[in-house]
Amino acid sequence: MSKARFSRDRRVTRLTRSSISSHDSGSAASQQGRPSDSGLLDDLSLMRVSELQTSLTRKGKPSKTGSDVSESSSGSTKHGLPSPSGSSVRAPGRTAPRGALETVGRLMKLGRLRNVVVVAGAGISTASGIPDFRTPGTGLYANLEKYNVPYPEAVFNIDYFSDDPRPFFSLAKELYPGRHRPNYIHYFIRMLHQKGLLLRMYTQNIDGLEKMCGIPDDKLVEAHGSFATASCHLCYTPFPAEEAKTAIMSDSVPTCSFCSATVKPNVVFFGEDLPETYFQHAQDFPRADLLMIMGTSLQIEPFASLVNTVKSNVPRLLLNRYAVGPFERKPLRRGDYMELGDLVDSVRRLAEILGWHAEIQDLMNSHENGTLPMLISTSPSSTGVLVPSCSSEESDSSETESKSTEPSVLSNHRPLQAL
Structure with a gap:
């Protein structure tokens, strides 16, 4: 048993990768404390007002007089915030509220988000030619049907891997560093x-x-780990990462020289300890x-x-x-x-x-x-x-935009695939 494995076993609390999703309840994760930056809060509140106005418009309900989203003849809301984007009443010269990117970008340029x-x-990574996992038809899980896995996530199940490593190795060939940019x-x-x-x-x-x-x-x-190192999935004996890659890319199964079990890259499977x-x-x-x-x-x-x-x-x-x-x-x-x-x-x-x-x-x-x-x-x-060794730092006051410059497509990039 390796020293790293022994160290993990000694830990009282183990945190492992799980396929169970968790939906935010809003109570367990929220922390006490009041925002201290009133300017930041003003920017954040714009999105709430805009969302309420949009909701009322879709339902065909006019804004009620005196409500938080009602507008005065000056084009401002009850709280003095700019009228939501798309509103029919806006004071001359008053700009529409910023969207998500504009607001976050402004706060970053002001130095409030450091x-x-x-x-x-x-x-x-889909723009690099690597499919995502769950998109029907094009996702990586969809390409594993030929292996008859009981469910898509089984490819990352350590017990299933022990029984049949081929589905994961097939996936690994697509994801190994060096094939994409x-x-x-x-x-x-x-x-x-x-x-x-x-x-x-x-x-x-x-x-x-x-x-x-x-x-x-x-x-x-x-x-969730990486392909940079490899080890035996059973006894955790380290294995040369390049040898493991060579075997996997040639459709062979790398085996441990100590116990003869299957070697895998140190990618975290479901039920395994996180790094x-x-x-x-x-x-x-x-x-x-x-x-x-x-x-x-x-x-x-x-x-x-x-x-x-x-x-x-x-x-x-x-x-x-x-x-x-x-x-x-x-x-x-x-x-x-x-x-x-x-x-x-x-x-x-x-x-x-x-x-x-x-x-x-x-x-x-x-x-x-x-x-x-x-x-x-x-x-x-x-x-x-x-300390960065390239590219000069940009001043916080710089407003220069390069919208006229279209992003170049690198010759060795694969086509963009939908999420």
């Missing part, structure tokens, strides 16, 4: 790091694209002042519940094709934002608002052409601060 935590799932979304997150705003990225992905685009190890938590780095969330999420949630279904625990552990006054921005987790609740919690639709398009528009689009394009092109060193640290620095 510690950003990113939570990401398979949806951020990072896309615009990955480089946006790296730009967050280069601007000194990324506190940590928590990813469910095992494709390695976050590291490939240059997000440093000390800023990245691969919550030690995952537990950094206990320090990271209370420090966050913005949570970005990208391309995830929020169905796998305990990862899904992370989004409920930030302080109650911290803005949460969901960039996704559809509402998930606590964002399915009506009405939304104050400070919750959604931008639904194509993920690359949403991220690009946020980058344009921040004035980062041209920098991200240059970063992508330089990196792919091999002229830019990757910023990957093997261990956190003694000071905990990473």
